[in-house]
Amino acid sequence: MIKNISNLGDAALYCDFGTEVNKEINRNVINYFNNLRDSNFLGITNITPSYNKLVISFDLKLTSFAKLKKQVENLELKKNNNSKNNLIKIPVCCAEEFAPDIKRLQKLLKINEAKIYETFFSKNYYCYMTGFIAGMPFLGDMDKSLFARRLETPRVKVPKNSIGITEQFCNIYTFESPGGWNIIGKTSVDIFDNKKNTEPNLINPGDTISFYPISKLEYEKKYE
């Protein structure tokens, strides 16, 4: 549950659910997020769930911190309001040119390449949040044997659709962007489709993701 609600400036609520990162806390955050999206409280302009916080911004012309805080505190939660959340399967091509950090990971983790991929593909991942850049999902948790630190020097450009891992998390770069995560493959699916005018992003907070390997041939077919 929410431990504390404070103000983030004069036009946002900062809801604190704790300091740890785990699914239980995040499910609470997402549950509030889903319930608030159905609430139609006057003036809300954005709701941003993250690992263990929920930021609600509002239009200061229409409501205020005190008013909205009271509404959020008195919100009657529909339990398990997670009908919006899906299981999504994402194909990943692990060809050498798409996995520039796999050699580094073998050394760092002292596990061979085949075992790294076997472990990576054997788990389902939970989407804690999406954002930073449009549509980018933050997924977890990785198997402990694959916990790896970020690159010391982040890349200036990580190609779009790259799959990155760091510590307990993995993500998908939805746009070419700077980044320091260890890149182990590339998906043939556009996670954020800027041509789609409704629901442009494939993965939402609270969704479950499973990755499966595809060959270079299959990867290229998708792009024909």
Add this chain to the structure above:
Amino acid sequence: MKKNMNKNYFEVLRPGINSTFQDNGRNNFYHIGIPFSGAMDNRNFILANTISNNEINNPVLEFAYQGPKLKYIGENISINVTGDVNFKIIRKNKNLEFSCYENIILENNDCLDILSTNRSVYGYLSIGGTFEVDYYLNSCSTNTKAKIGANSGEKLQKGQIIYLKNIKKILPKNKIEYLNSKIENIRIIKGPHFDYFSKDAIDSFLSDEFNVTKLSDRMGIRLKGPKISNIKNTNIKSEGLVKGVIQITADGDPIIMLSDHGTIGGYPKIGVVISADYDKLVQIPPGSKIKFKEINLKDAETIFKLYEMETQNLISNFK
């Protein structure tokens, strides 16, 4: 691009440094990583549409520092420029000077040259009519990072054609008397990680001057000044941001989030700029100095009411 001869249009002779179409921005997409965007200086955006007698959320052309040079082809049209902007109209090889905040008539073959913003950053061009632009997720605001909104998510390009529609009858030559204030004292409210910083660091943050660096754009303003030393942790678990948030990087430098900011961030938040000072903040150009002053929430809310009243007065005095 093929020109449609039946239409009124601008041809872009020079795109300017960062010219994009903007409106009020888009709400309710932070959770998928899409920020508000929208016109940076909201008051000047509203005044531009007010003078053009447009719907308040009509698209405008926003420019930064150096604006575009546009050739106009079509029937006579009213236009206006807001902000603190130096511009001219070239008509039959003659340079004509005009001022901001008034309706000007643009004639066929006129060339509108928006030279520069004066000791400020953003200015706006509005027309008595509508720029024909694409909408994405309920807004035409261009976000060049996510490549969405008008102009396929890109800045204005040299040689492109901007079609116009719903051209209005020529508007009366009314003017709004408005002076853009150049206050460089920015008022803030304490952020959730205020106690991550030493007392000395906070004293320095609230009393020293900071330089606005060139690494400033629609996403954020980077400041340089005394290092703000962190006594807890230079990183936090990533969490939601809003515009106006001041994060302190691991290097001890403040960055202020602006309208196109990344939706989540992992640096401690020392403060948030009050809503009423946001328009002034975005207009502070690189090379200037700014100072922060801490106020409480109640005062910030009162100041915002005054700011809103002032905007409404400007609008109603014009009409």
